[in-house]
Amino acid sequence: MTEHTAPMSPTTPGEFADEIRKELKYTQGVTAEQATPADVYVATATAVRKHLVDSWASTQHDMVAGSTKAVGYFSAEFLMGKQLLNALLNAGLSDQFYDAVKELGFDVQDVIDSEYEPGLGNGGLGRLAACYIDSLASKGVPAFGYGIQYRYGIFKQEFDEQGAQVERPDYWLANEEPWGHIDYNRSQRVNYGGSVVEENGKKVWKPAWSVRAVPVDYMVPGYASGRVNTLRLWSAKSYDEFDLLAFNKSEYVDAVKPQVAAENISKILYPEDSTPQGKALRLEQQYFFVAASIQDAIRVFYPGEENPDLTTFPSKICFQLNDTHPVIGIPELMRVLIDEYGYDWDTAWSITNKSFNYTCHTLLPEALEVWSAKLIGELLPRHLEIINKINEQFVAELGTKTNDSAKIDRMRIVTDGEDPQVHMAYLATYGGLHVNGVAALHSQLLKDVTLRDFSDVYGDKFTNVTNGVTPRRFIRIANPRLSALITEGLGTDRWLSDLDMLEGLVPLAKDDEFVKKFAAVKQANKVAFSNYAKREYDFDIDPNTMVNSMIKRLHEYKRQSLKILSVISQYADIKSGKVSADDILPRTVVFGAKAAPGYKMAKLTIQLINNVARVVNNDPDVKGKLAVYYPWNYNIRLAQHLIPATDLDEQISQAGKEASGTGNMKFALNGAMTVGTLDGANVEIRERVGAENFFLFGMTVDEVEALYAKGYEPKSYYEADPRLKQAVDMVADGTFSEGDKGLYEPLVTDWLNKDYFMTLADFSAYMDIQGEIETLYREPLEWSRKALLNVANSGFFSSDRAIDDYLRDIWETGPLGE
Ligand code: F58
Structure with missing residues (x-):
C-alpha cells in the first residue's frame, strides 16, 4: 500500500516496528511472537499517541499563552469512528505502519479490524461534530x-429470524481502549437537586447530591497542521463510598445504589431519534457535561487564579x-458568574450572551426540545430561577x-399556565449571539x-452554515484508490487540505482515458466491497451490477418506504415479464439503517425491507437482475466501505424535512450519482x-405545503398509479410475510390513510426517473463522466470550508497565532 499522501514523519518503518515491539513488551506484556493482532493494534495506537504528544502539549500551551480565541x-x-488510520495519517505514519506490521508478521487488515468502533452518537449530528473537530485541528484553530x-x-443492531430489529447493548468499553486518557486529577463536581435559600441577601443553591465528572481526553490530531486538539469526554463517577454495613449484611444491591445512580448518568447514549422524551436522566446528562465543561474552561484559561477577571x-x-x-449551559454560566464569582446580573448576561452560539439541526417542530419547568426545578432549582428571570427580561425586551x-x-x-414548559431552542436563540441552520434551504x-x-x-442573529464532511476520513482513508487518482490528476495531494482544488478535475472529465481510470477505481471498489x-x-x-445504496437513520421522513415500494414494483415487473430480460438493468440495492428502539413504524419498515x-x-x-441487501448494524466502518463502491445514492426525503444530510456529500465526493429531492443540502449539491449531473424528482417544499393545505389523500395516488397499487397490495397480501396479512397492516393503513410524508404522492415521479437513471447507466463512459463531475464540483462540502464559515461569521477567530 503506497498511496500514502500525508506529510511523512522521519520515522522509518523499521523504527516504527521497534516502537510497536516496545509497546508490546512494556504496555501489553507480550513478545511479538506471543502477540495477537489485537495486541499489535493496542501497541500501535500507544506508539502513535507518543508521536503526537509533543504537538498536543505545544498546542495546549500556545492556546493558553496566546490571544487566539478558542x-x-x-x-x-x-461519532468518531475508528481512530487508528486517522491518527496514523495525521502523524505521517501510514506507510510505516503497513511496512512495520508486515515486518512483525501480521496481516494489516487483522490489526485494523481489531479496533472496536465507538458508537457515541445516533447519526448525522454526532458525525458532524466529529468532522468539525477534525477540521478545527487541521486548520490549527484551538478547540475543545x-x-x-x-x-x-x-x-x-441485529435482525431476528423474522427480519425484525433486535437491539443489543454496545459495551464498547469492555474492549481495550488505548485512545482515551482518564485524568482523575482534573475532575469536576457537578451538583443536582436540593433547594435555593437566601443567605445575606444572596441566593445560595444547596444541592442534594453530586457527581464526580472525570475527563477522558482524546487527542484530535490535525492533518498537516502540526496541531493536536483535545476531545474531552466526561465520565460520571460516584463520590459516595458504598455502604459497607449493608454490604457486609450481603445487601449488595442496596449497598451500591447511590454509586449506581451517579454512574448511570454517563451510562448510555440517548437512543431516541423520533421524538425527545422528557426523561430526567437525559436532562441530568445534559447538565452533567455542560457544567463540567464550563468549569473546565475556566480552569484552563485562568490557571491558578482565585479571582479571575471573567469579563x-x-x-x-x-x-x-x-x-x-x-x-442548559446558558443558565449554568449565568449561575457560575453570579453565584460563584459575584458578578451582577447585567455583567453576567453580557458575558454569557457573547459566549454562546446555537446550531439547529432539525425542521420537525416536535424535535425541538422542551423541558417541563417542574422537572428543571426538581433537578436544578437555581437554574429554573435564572431561566425565569431570563424569560422576564426577554418578555420585557420584546415589549x-x-x-x-x-x-x-x-x-x-x-410558557404561561399550570404546567410551564421551557423551550430550549428559544432560550438558545435569545441567550447567544448567533443561530445557524445547516444548509441554505434549512436556514x-x-x-x-x-x-x-x-x-x-x-x-441579525440568523445565519447559515452549510454542513461539510472531512475529506481525510471520507476520501483519503475510505477511498485510497480514488485519492491516488485525484492526486495523479491534480499533480499534488494538497487537495486534502483545500478541497476546492478538486475543481482542477473538471477538464479531466473531457479526457476519456482519465474517465476510464475513474471508472476502474469504482469497479475495484465494488469488488472490494463485495469481498x-x-x-x-x-x-x-x-460487483458487475449497479450498486444502489440508501444509508441513514430509519425515519419516515427519510422515506425508506418509497425506496422499498419501488423495489417491490421493479420485482413485480420482472416477475410478470412486463419488462423483457434485455431491458432489465441488473441492480443491487443496499440499505443500512438503525431505527430508534421505540419507533414502531420505522422498525416495521426494517422488517419489510428484510x-x-x-x-x-x-x-x-x-436472479442476476435484482438483489436487495440489508447489512445490519450500519456504522461508520460500513459507510467507509460502501460509499466508495456506490454507483447511485438515494437522498429521497420529503422536501422540507431533512435539515441538510451529510451522507449526500460523502457520496458525491466519492463519485456516486444522486437521485434526490430538493431537500436539505441536495439543493446545493x-x-x-x-x-x-443529478437525478432530481419529486415535490418541492412549496408543493408539499400546498398539498397539505389542499388536503392530502394518499389513496388517490394509490388508485391512480397501477405500479404503486400493485406494490402496496403485495405488502398487504402477505407476499413478504409468508401469507400473514396482518404483519404490515400498520404500514399499509398509514400509507393509504395518512402518509404524512407523502411517499405515495412522490412515487410516480420516483419511478419515472428510474428510466433516466438506467439509460445513463447503460452508457458507462457518460455515467462515469458525470460521476467524476460530481467529485470535481463537491469540494465546497468539505468540513474545512464549513469551519471557515463558522470562523468568519460566528466565532470570529482563527488559527493559533494569527
Ligand atoms: C441531523 N440530525 C439532521 N439528529 O437530521 C441532518 O439533516 C443533518 O445533516 C445532521 O443532523 C447534521 O446537521 C440528527 O442527526 C439526531 O441524531 C438527534 C440526536 C439526539 C436525539 C434526537 C435525534
Missing part, C-alpha cells in the same frame, strides 16, 4: 470538543451548542420591539417557519455539480 464545541454526541464518554454507545471570558473561548442538548402580544406570547421561553425555513417570530425580531460483504455478512454481491430481500434474493426468476 472554540468549545458542546455536543452530546461525537466537550461531550460525554457513554459507557454504552448506540445499540448494536475577558468571551475573548478566551466561545461555545458552540450542537443542537439544543447543551442549552420594546413589538406591540403584537400574541407574538410575544408565542415566543415566551417559559431559510428556520427563519421563515420554525423560528419565524424570532427572526422577525432578531433577524467485504462476503467476509462480514456472507452476502453474495455481484423480507423483501429474502423473497427477492431467493427467487430464481429475478445539485447547484454545484450541475442539474444535468
Whole structure:
C-alpha cells in the first residue's frame, strides 16, 4: 500500500516496528511472537499517541499563552469512528505502519479490524461534530470538543429470524481502549437537586447530591497542521463510598445504589431519534457535561487564579451548542458568574450572551426540545430561577420591539399556565449571539417557519452554515484508490487540505482515458466491497451490477418506504415479464439503517425491507437482475466501505424535512450519482455539480405545503398509479410475510390513510426517473463522466470550508497565532 499522501514523519518503518515491539513488551506484556493482532493494534495506537504528544502539549500551551480565541464545541454526541488510520495519517505514519506490521508478521487488515468502533452518537449530528473537530485541528484553530464518554454507545443492531430489529447493548468499553486518557486529577463536581435559600441577601443553591465528572481526553490530531486538539469526554463517577454495613449484611444491591445512580448518568447514549422524551436522566446528562465543561474552561484559561477577571471570558473561548442538548449551559454560566464569582446580573448576561452560539439541526417542530419547568426545578432549582428571570427580561425586551402580544406570547421561553414548559431552542436563540441552520434551504425555513417570530425580531442573529464532511476520513482513508487518482490528476495531494482544488478535475472529465481510470477505481471498489460483504455478512454481491445504496437513520421522513415500494414494483415487473430480460438493468440495492428502539413504524419498515430481500434474493426468476441487501448494524466502518463502491445514492426525503444530510456529500465526493429531492443540502449539491449531473424528482417544499393545505389523500395516488397499487397490495397480501396479512397492516393503513410524508404522492415521479437513471447507466463512459463531475464540483462540502464559515461569521477567530 503506497498511496500514502500525508506529510511523512522521519520515522522509518523499521523504527516504527521497534516502537510497536516496545509497546508490546512494556504496555501489553507480550513478545511479538506471543502477540495477537489485537495486541499489535493496542501497541500501535500507544506508539502513535507518543508521536503526537509533543504537538498536543505545544498546542495546549500556545492556546493558553496566546490571544487566539478558542472554540468549545458542546455536543452530546461525537461519532468518531475508528481512530487508528486517522491518527496514523495525521502523524505521517501510514506507510510505516503497513511496512512495520508486515515486518512483525501480521496481516494489516487483522490489526485494523481489531479496533472496536465507538458508537457515541445516533447519526448525522454526532458525525458532524466529529468532522468539525477534525477540521478545527487541521486548520490549527484551538478547540475543545466537550461531550460525554457513554459507557454504552448506540445499540448494536441485529435482525431476528423474522427480519425484525433486535437491539443489543454496545459495551464498547469492555474492549481495550488505548485512545482515551482518564485524568482523575482534573475532575469536576457537578451538583443536582436540593433547594435555593437566601443567605445575606444572596441566593445560595444547596444541592442534594453530586457527581464526580472525570475527563477522558482524546487527542484530535490535525492533518498537516502540526496541531493536536483535545476531545474531552466526561465520565460520571460516584463520590459516595458504598455502604459497607449493608454490604457486609450481603445487601449488595442496596449497598451500591447511590454509586449506581451517579454512574448511570454517563451510562448510555440517548437512543431516541423520533421524538425527545422528557426523561430526567437525559436532562441530568445534559447538565452533567455542560457544567463540567464550563468549569473546565475556566480552569484552563485562568490557571491558578482565585479571582479571575471573567469579563475577558468571551475573548478566551466561545461555545458552540450542537443542537439544543447543551442549552442548559446558558443558565449554568449565568449561575457560575453570579453565584460563584459575584458578578451582577447585567455583567453576567453580557458575558454569557457573547459566549454562546446555537446550531439547529432539525425542521420537525416536535424535535425541538422542551423541558417541563417542574422537572428543571426538581433537578436544578437555581437554574429554573435564572431561566425565569431570563424569560422576564426577554418578555420585557420584546415589549420594546413589538406591540403584537400574541407574538410575544408565542415566543415566551417559559410558557404561561399550570404546567410551564421551557423551550430550549428559544432560550438558545435569545441567550447567544448567533443561530445557524445547516444548509441554505434549512436556514431559510428556520427563519421563515420554525423560528419565524424570532427572526422577525432578531433577524441579525440568523445565519447559515452549510454542513461539510472531512475529506481525510471520507476520501483519503475510505477511498485510497480514488485519492491516488485525484492526486495523479491534480499533480499534488494538497487537495486534502483545500478541497476546492478538486475543481482542477473538471477538464479531466473531457479526457476519456482519465474517465476510464475513474471508472476502474469504482469497479475495484465494488469488488472490494463485495469481498467485504462476503467476509462480514456472507452476502453474495455481484460487483458487475449497479450498486444502489440508501444509508441513514430509519425515519419516515427519510422515506425508506418509497425506496422499498419501488423495489417491490421493479420485482413485480420482472416477475410478470412486463419488462423483457434485455431491458432489465441488473441492480443491487443496499440499505443500512438503525431505527430508534421505540419507533414502531420505522422498525416495521426494517422488517419489510428484510423480507423483501429474502423473497427477492431467493427467487430464481429475478436472479442476476435484482438483489436487495440489508447489512445490519450500519456504522461508520460500513459507510467507509460502501460509499466508495456506490454507483447511485438515494437522498429521497420529503422536501422540507431533512435539515441538510451529510451522507449526500460523502457520496458525491466519492463519485456516486444522486437521485434526490430538493431537500436539505441536495439543493446545493445539485447547484454545484450541475442539474444535468443529478437525478432530481419529486415535490418541492412549496408543493408539499400546498398539498397539505389542499388536503392530502394518499389513496388517490394509490388508485391512480397501477405500479404503486400493485406494490402496496403485495405488502398487504402477505407476499413478504409468508401469507400473514396482518404483519404490515400498520404500514399499509398509514400509507393509504395518512402518509404524512407523502411517499405515495412522490412515487410516480420516483419511478419515472428510474428510466433516466438506467439509460445513463447503460452508457458507462457518460455515467462515469458525470460521476467524476460530481467529485470535481463537491469540494465546497468539505468540513474545512464549513469551519471557515463558522470562523468568519460566528466565532470570529482563527488559527493559533494569527
Ligand atoms: C441531523 N440530525 C439532521 N439528529 O437530521 C441532518 O439533516 C443533518 O445533516 C445532521 O443532523 C447534521 O446537521 C440528527 O442527526 C439526531 O441524531 C438527534 C440526536 C439526539 C436525539 C434526537 C435525534
